[in-house]
Amino acid sequence: MSSNALNPTKTVASVCPYCGVGCGMLLETDGKKILKVSGDKNHPTNFGRLCTKGQTSAQALRDSGRMEAAFVRPDRTAQSVQTPMGDAIKTTAKRLKAILDEHGPDALSFYVSGQMSIESQYLVNKLAKG
Numbered sequence: 001m002s003s004n005a006l007n008p009t010k011t012v013a014s015v016c017p018y019c020g021v022g023c024g025m026l027l028e029t030d031g032k033k034i035l036k037v038s039g040d041k042n043h044p045t046n047f048g049r050l051c052t053k054g055q056t057s058a059q060a061l062r063d064s065g066r067m068e069a070a071f072v073r074p075d076r077t078a079q080s081v082q083t084p085m086g087d088a089i090k091t092t093a094k095r096l097k098a099i100l101d102e103h104g105p106d107a108l109s110f111y112v113s114g115q116m117s118i119e120s121q122y123l124v125n126k127l128a129k130g
């Protein structure tokens with residue numbers, strides 16, 4: 001990818017967002033989006049190699065299609081409604097606490113996958129341990 005004076009590219013060392021192997025990668029970015037991903041030859045996990053998922057992760061990182069705001073359903077059958085993040089977190093905590101109080105800890109479970117981003121795995125593990 002080319003760069004220009006307004007959006008010079010820079011390379012940032014990071015870790016693949018997919019599985020738990022933790023391959024090192026270099027992200028070429030213009031400061032707004034990731035332009036290119038390549039394996040980090042100096043990373044001790046993969047020495048520059050990336051599997052197909054890692055090699056194609058730039059598209060997922062750029063156009064993830066993920067929601068960019070919180071949504072809450074007033075009840076199970078209702079349409080989800082965009083909600084300020086703080087309110088969504090409070091509502092979620094209140095609902096989880098109600099389930100815990102009424103049915104005990106075995107009523108709660110989380111689906112956690114190595115396919116989640118590292119940040120998502122960190123957050124769900126913090127929540128589950130709490």
Ligand code: SF4
Pocket residue numbers: 016017018019020021022023046049050051052053054055
């Ligand atoms: S490049 Fe492949 S093996 Fe390495 S962390 Fe990413 S998904 Fe896992």
